[in-house]
Amino acid sequence: MKSRGKLLSGLFAAITILATVVVPVSAHAAPSGDLIFVRNQDFSTFNPDLAQNDSIFIQQQVYEPLFMITPDGKDVKPWLAKSATVGSDKVTWTIKLRTDVKFSDGTPMTSADVKFSLDKATPGDGWGFLNTAIDSISTPAADTVVIKTKFAWAPLLSDLACFSNSILKNNYGGKSADEFFKSPIGTGPFQLDHWTPGTEIKLVANKSYWQPGKPYLNSVTWKYVVDDNTREFMLKGGQADINEEPPASSIASLKAAPGIKVGLFPAAQSRFLAFNHKVPALADVHVRRAISYAIDRNALIKVVLSGNGFASNSILAPNVGFYDAKTPGIQYDMKMAAKELSMSKFAKGLTLEFLASGGSIEDNAVASILQASFKKLGITLVIKTQEPSVKRKTQKSMEYQMTTTGWTMDISDPDELLTFALSPEGGTHAFYTNYSNKLVIAAVKRGQTNVDPKIRQAAYSFVQKQVAEDAMMGFLFNAPYKYAWRSNITGFAVTPTYSYHMEDVKKG
Amino acid sequence: MSYLTYTGRRLIQMLPVLFGISVAVFTIVHLIPGDPADVLLGQNATPDRIKLINHQLGIDRPILIQYINFIREIFHGSLGFSFDNKEPVAKLILGRLPETGMLLTGGIFLSILIALPLAILAASKRGALRDQLVRAIPIIGLGMPQVWIGVMLILLLGLKFPLFPVSGFGDTFLQHLRSIFLPSLTIAILLSPILIRSLRASMLEILDSDYVLTARAKGISQTRITFVHVLRNAVIASVTVLGINIAYLVGSLVIVERVFVIPGTGSLMIDAIAKRDYPIVQGVTLYFALVVVVVNLLTDLIHAALDPRVALK
Numbered sequence: 001m002k003s004r005g006k007l008l009s010g011l012f013a014a015i016t017i018l019a020t021v022v023v024p025v026s027a028h029a030a031p032s033g034d035l036i037f038v039r040n041q042d043f044s045t046f047n048p049d050l051a052q053n054d055s056i057f058i059q060q061q062v063y064e065p066l067f068m069i070t071p072d073g074k075d076v077k078p079w080l081a082k083s084a085t086v087g088s089d090k091v092t093w094t095i096k097l098r099t100d101v102k103f104s105d106g107t108p109m110t111s112a113d114v115k116f117s118l119d120k121a122t123p124g125d126g127w128g129f130l131n132t133a134i135d136s137i138s139t140p141a142a143d144t145v146v147i148k149t150k151f152a153w154a155p156l157l158s159d160l161a162c163f164s165n166s167i168l169k170n171n172y173g174g175k176s177a178d179e180f181f182k183s184p185i186g187t188g189p190f191q192l193d194h195w196t197p198g199t200e201i202k203l204v205a206n207k208s209y210w211q212p213g214k215p216y217l218n219s220v221t222w223k224y225v226v227d228d229n230t231r232e233f234m235l236k237g238g239q240a241d242i243n244e245e246p247p248a249s250s251i252a253s254l255k256a257a258p259g260i261k262v263g264l265f266p267a268a269q270s271r272f273l274a275f276n277h278k279v280p281a282l283a284d285v286h287v288r289r290a291i292s293y294a295i296d297r298n299a300l301i302k303v304v305l306s307g308n309g310f311a312s313n314s315i316l317a318p319n320v321g322f323y324d325a326k327t328p329g330i331q332y333d334m335k336m337a338a339k340e341l342s343m344s345k346f347a348k349g350l351t352l353e354f355l356a357s358g359g360s361i362e363d364n365a366v367a368s369i370l371q372a373s374f375k376k377l378g379i380t381l382v383i384k385t386q387e388p389s390v391k392r393k394t395q396k397s398m399e400y401q402m403t404t405t406g407w408t409m410d411i412s413d414p415d416e417l418l419t420f421a422l423s424p425e426g427g428t429h430a431f432y433t434n435y436s437n438k439l440v441i442a443a444v445k446r447g448q449t450n451v452d453p454k455i456r457q458a459a460y461s462f463v464q465k466q467v468a469e470d471a472m473m474g475f476l477f478n479a480p481y482k483y484a485w486r487s488n489i490t491g492f493a494v495t496p497t498y499s500y501h502m503e504d505v506k507k508g
Numbered sequence: 509m510s511y512l513t514y515t516g517r518r519l520i521q522m523l524p525v526l527f528g529i530s531v532a533v534f535t536i537v538h539l540i541p542g543d544p545a546d547v548l549l550g551q552n553a554t555p556d557r558i559k560l561i562n563h564q565l566g567i568d569r570p571i572l573i574q575y576i577n578f579i580r581e582i583f584h585g586s587l588g589f590s591f592d593n594k595e596p597v598a599k600l601i602l603g604r605l606p607e608t609g610m611l612l613t614g615g616i617f618l619s620i621l622i623a624l625p626l627a628i629l630a631a632s633k634r635g636a637l638r639d640q641l642v643r644a645i646p647i648i649g650l651g652m653p654q655v656w657i658g659v660m661l662i663l664l665l666g667l668k669f670p671l672f673p674v675s676g677f678g679d680t681f682l683q684h685l686r687s688i689f690l691p692s693l694t695i696a697i698l699l700s701p702i703l704i705r706s707l708r709a710s711m712l713e714i715l716d717s718d719y720v721l722t723a724r725a726k727g728i729s730q731t732r733i734t735f736v737h738v739l740r741n742a743v744i745a746s747v748t749v750l751g752i753n754i755a756y757l758v759g760s761l762v763i764v765e766r767v768f769v770i771p772g773t774g775s776l777m778i779d780a781i782a783k784r785d786y787p788i789v790q791g792v793t794l795y796f797a798l799v800v801v802v803v804n805l806l807t808d809l810i811h812a813a814l815d816p817r818v819a820l821k
Contacts (some may be wrong), residue, residue: 042779044592052549126549126557197593198604198779199771225769226778233662234769237674290610309677389542389784396546396555427554 007254029235031205031218033507035489038231039244042224043201043221046181046192048164049126053408053498056163058222061203061502062104063166063186066145067157069412073268073319073496076161076412077292080109081188082143086435090152090451091135095145102208111139116170117371118160127164129427130416133448154456158321158413174371189215199224216491235260235484241507242485242492248306254484261487268319268409268496270312273366273474277362277434279401281352283423286344288471291352291402293337294373295366301477303365308482314398314464315421319378319496321412322447322460329475330466334344334376341377349378355395355403357388363404366476395432404476405431409497414460418444422463422472435472511809518805530582530796535577537789544591544784565591567786578790588787589796590780597791601773607677608761614688615695615757616750618753622700627707627742628734634712642708646701654760657735658767665690675769691768698760700752706749710742744814751807755800 041054051059068079078084082096101109102203115137122131125275133153138146149156159165166186172180184192187210202221209215223230223240228247234240236257246254273295275282282288297311313329317320330336341347354370356363367383374381386394394400407417421431423444430436440463449460468475481494488508494500545561562568566577581588587597630642666674678687714720715738723733762774769775773792780788 196596196771197600198776223769225675227767227769229659230662230767230769233667233674237670239674239676274649387541389547392546393543396558427556 018107023441027474028075029317030217033217034219034221035217035242035502035505035507036240037220037222037242037244037383038225038234038240039222040224040226040228040231042198043222044197046184047177048166048168049128051126051163056410057499058201058203059166060163060188061190061220062188062192063163063168064188065161065163065166066097067161069132069158069161069497069499070293071493071495073266073409074321074323074412075158079161080114081160084157086451091149093149093156095147097143097145098210098429099143101210103187104206104208105169105173105185106208107169109167109187110142110170111145112142113167113170114145117168118165120168121165127162127410128316130162130164131410133159141205150193151450154448154451155345155413155415158411158415162355162411164410185370189501190220193219209503211503216506217502220502220505227229227266232484235486238486241489242483246484247302248479248482249307251306251308251482254461256427259487261485261489263483263485263492263494264308265483266319266496266500267378267479267481267494268317269407269498270315270317270478271362271404271406271476272312273476274395274400274403274430274431274433275471275473276398276432278398278399279352281346281350282401284344284346285470286340287346287350287403288474289330289341290337290344290377291370291379291506292471292474293333293340294370294377295474295476296332296369296373297477298332299369300365303369304362305477305479309477309479312478313468315472316414316417316460316464317409317465317478317496320409320414320417322414322457324457324461324464327464327468329464330471334373337373337377341379349380351380351382353382353384353401355391355400356385357391357404358385360388366404396428398429398432398434405473412497415444415448418447418463422467431473431506433472437466437470437472440466440470511812514812515805515809518808522801522805525801526794526798527701530579530794531575533790533793533797534578536570537786537793539576540781540784540789542784544786547782547784548591560644562802563570578787581787582794587791590788591785592780592783592788595780597787600776600788601791601795604773604776607770608765608774610684611688611695611761611765611770611772612692612754612757614692615699616754618696619699619703621748623703623707623746624739626700627704627711628706630708631715631729631738632734639708642704647703649697649701652697654694655764656699657697658691658764661690663692663769677770685779687768688770691764691792694764694768694782695757695760699750699757702749702753703746707742707746710745711738714738714741744811747810748807751803751810754803758796758799 016424043055043058045051045055046062048059048063049424064080066079067076068080070077080098080101082098084093084095086093097109097111097114103109110148118131118134120135122128122134133149133151133156135148135150140146147156167187172184189206189209189211191206193202193204195201200221200223202219204219205215205217225234228250231240232246232250232254235243251262254260275288277283301307301311302310313331314323314327318325354367356367366463367381371381391403395403395405410416420426420428424441443459443463446464447456450456450459481498483492483494485492490506490508491504492500543558543562544565544567545558549557566574566593578588586600587601589596592598626642626645630639633639662674665671672690673687676687678684682773720737723737761772762777765772765774766778773795776788777792780792
């Protein structure tokens with residue numbers, strides 16, 4: 001008995017020692033699990049300046065910015081940077097960098113890499129407009145970057161958090177830009193394994209990643225599968241782990257499917273009914289307001305989103321910084337629509353044209369709903385259908401009367417959308433509407449150039465109120481990002497600015 | 509005329525055909541509505557940026573200059589460069605050929621495998637129940653859209669009884685074979701009704717011929733008559749039918765590849781159309797046209813080889 005007792009206590013001691021040794025090891029366990037995404041977009045580039053939705057989310061796993069958008073989408077937090085302070089001149093920003101960050105080739109990230117990346121991004125053809133306020137970048141120390149702006153520029157940290165300002169290796173690691181973007185080096189949790197255009201792109205864990213113990217996954221593959229049914233079959237059949245943007249009509253059946261989880265993530269994206277203010281009838285604010293009142297948004301949400309969404313009341317989505325819930329965004333009210341029309345110069349009726357995108361469920365729904373409401377108001381609606389890219393061209397050349405359009409925020413600061421949509425500096429004739437309101441333009445400028453959040457909130461609340469009252473566009477709805485995944489996947493979440501942190505995802 | 513001379517003459521005759529196709533392809537592609545730069549840059553691209561990219565892509569040049577450049581790239585062997593990823597189009601097509609080739613071969617093989625026994629069964633007793641049943645297959649088969657057939661096969665053999673992958677092409681040769689089974693079967697379901705009908709009709713015609721009557725009179729068994737004397741001759745007519753339908757199948761491949769996520773030339777074509785990647789659309793269309801022309805030539809040559817009555821002129 002005594003020897004058995006000794007044996008047991010020996011065994012217990014051995015287990016205790018093993019546990020103390022093993023636990024720290026398992027805390028830094030090697031990445032495991034190969035995750036497969038299916039999506040209807042084909043990855044196209046590792047060049048951040050040229051990235052569109054097809055490439056942004058994947059690039060974000062390879063490259064990282066100095067600041068990261070917070071999970072609520074309304075602010076940023078330090079990421080590759082440790083801190084940022086703005087001087088009393090309001091134009092000198094000192095950014096301290098983390099010193100433990102390494103690129104996927106094992107070399108440390110320094111201020112030289114940051115300067116190179118931001119210098120490259122600033123005059124960029126694609127997203128360079130975000131950095132127009134940057135005057136100069138200097139590197140007084142390996143862990144310090146000083147950015148001088150041309151004028152006080154409040155959105156700077158939000159701009160730096162955009163994927164287009166991701167930190168790449170200095171001088172492309174001695175390669176040409178084309179060579180570098182074929183085999184990119186970043187500080188992100190994953191690095192490129194292979195990319196077969198038109199088929200798939202696979203990333204594998206970056207062993208030099210700076211966040212201890214992450215990523216949890218060994219690899220992530222994004223497969224390009226256009227057919228909605230096939231993506232759903234692949235998910236249900238276990239050939240895929242995450243299905244990106246399943247159709248709204250399939251959400252209910254996916255929710256009921258065993259072993260499948262569905263996520264509807266709040267999105268900083270909005271859909272609008274754009275008016276061409278050059279058209280005499282639509283230059284009349286009462287006509288625009290009448291149309292905005294005549295949109296049955298709930299019916300639209302039911303048809304287009306199968307009920308998964310909510311009516312929009314502002315040019316900003318609720319997940320964007322400085323959104324004002326009290327904005328008097330026009331909602332469905334046929335009595336008010338009739339009243340507004342009676343106050344216009346077109347009280348006796350008019351004919352308007354709606355430009356629809358061929359095959360678009362949304363455009364068909366908007367057209368039908370508008371037609372039904374317009375009939376009651378004495379407005380004749382003519383529907384013109386064009387192929388999607390032709391429709392965009394028609395819209396941009398201002399040869400339309402009314403059409404649908406939309407926006408997804410890429411940064412947490414409202415400046416990106418408000419400059420694009422309301423300011424002449426956006427270069428888009430106010431989102432191709434030709435809307436112009438000097439007070440609104442001045443308020444947008446005030447929001448840009450004041451770092452005081454109170455002043456900014458006041459400016460942006462005014463902008464939202466005025467734009468809503470002017471019925472610059474008809475605010476339609478805010479739709480969530482839709483994802484479905486197998487129940488053994490944990491930690492997957494999508495931010496309102498449409499990105500995900502795959503370093504936090506596990507496959508059980 | 510010798511076989512070699514005939515082949516040479518037919519190959520030379522292909523040149524003006526291909527030239528005509530190149531003009532037609534180029535013209536049609538440029539009639540597709542939409543702007544490549546607009547598609548490349550996305551919805552929020554400014555008009556100035558679109559103009560710049562269109563200039564870089566060379567699509568703001570006169571249409572004749574663009575056509576001459578297209579022909580020059582054909583002779584260089586590159587077929588032009590993709591607007592999207594800047595790769596030579598010929599390289600992109602060659603990279604997708606194994607998938608399309610395997611799919612087409614698999615489809616034809618399964619079609620023959622289905623058509624042969626059913627046609628023999630039907631022809632073995634004209635008007636009997638089995639003949640009526642087999643004759644009903646083409647009517648049903650030809651009425652089903654390939655997308656629907658593909659989806660039904662996935663539901664049945666991919667999900668309900670998970671014997672085959674739902675999609676993809678796999679990494680190893682064995683995985684390729686497993687992966688292309690369902691898409692090949694989809695093609696076979698589309699193609700075999702035509703083959704069954706043609707083969708059955710040919711067999712019935714031959715079964716009524718004098719030499720079959722003679723063979724029967726000589727006491728040769730029905731099995732030998734069917735396989736040696738009837739089927740061998742009936743197949744000759746079906747080769748032509750198969751050849752013509754392979755040309756049509758090239759169009760079906762585009763849809764089947766999409767449903768089953770096979771990264772072949774059909775998928776390449778669809779993606780290129782969506783992206784307004786003119787060089788790829790032109791290159792793949794030219795390649796498809798070439799396939800059709802070559803298949804027609806091969807059909808004629810095989811027909812001539814199988815049937816000595818056919819003269820090469």
